[in-house]
Amino acid sequence: MVEGRCMKCKGPVEIKNPEDVIMKNGMKAVKGTCPKCSTKVFRIVGKA
DSSP: OOEEEETTTTEEEEOEEEEEEEOTTSEEEEEEEOTTTOOEEEEEEEEO
């Protein structure tokens, strides 16, 4: 279970369909969608 903050719902939500990504600067992140409103949710996890 990965949690992120939905900017549309204005609160913490469980990320639906989480996908691990590595950003240009080398940091790990998780991206997915909000289960309530289907908005994109993005959370920076830490160093790769």
